[in-house]
Amino acid sequence: MPRAVRERQMMDAAVRTFGQLGYRAASMDEIAELAGVSKPLVYLYLNSKEELFTACIRREAKALVEAVQAGADPGLPADRQLWAGLRAFFTHTAENPDGWAVLNRQARTHGEPFATEVLVMRDEIVAFVTGLIGAAAREVHRDPALPDRDVAGLAQALVGAAESLAGWANDTPGVSAKEAAATLMNFSWAGLESLMNGRPWQPRT
Secondary structure, eight states: OOHHHHHHHHHHHHHHHHHHHOTTTOOHHHHHHHHTSOHHHHHHHHOSHHHHHHHHHHHHHHHHHHHHHHHSOTTSOHHHHHHHHHHHHHHHHHHOHHHHHIIIIIHHHSOTTHHHHHHHHHHHHHHHHHHHHHHHHHHHOSSOOSOHHHHHHHHHHHHHHHHHHHHHHHHSTTOOHHHHHHHHHHHHHHHHHHHHTTOOOOOOO
């Protein structure tokens, strides 16, 4: 069997094991058994448990970022791009629950160097969403009224909400990716649309 195929089998087994058992509880013996190979072969191909977990984070992060970017057609209006991107995000996290558990639960809670790897992925998604919100502002105003700082803050809030909602949707039976995306779209777009049309919320004095 070609090395690349064997490595993919091991990585698939590792993601499943780390996602379901957690980084600390997962063992290289379990990963090797699930992959159908010997433990020495796992070490030969993928080195230590820490390096294997890091490789899993990078692979799952890359797949998620690519799914979100591919989902949003730049030729669509801004709201449709955001809707498509959210659907792609929730579809990917629903179809890859172990990978999402590795990224959203395991990597974040086990310190460095794992947390930094996830931060790199998150920054890519935030940058992408920032671009979508900025494009929406330009669509409404030829001279955008939203300052860069506001756009960046909105993107951070939206990505944080998506991460939280994906965890809830994966743990709640019967919640589809489309429903999760619609929930966040209803929560966010009405406010974004009002803000971009010059009707920001203001506290009453």
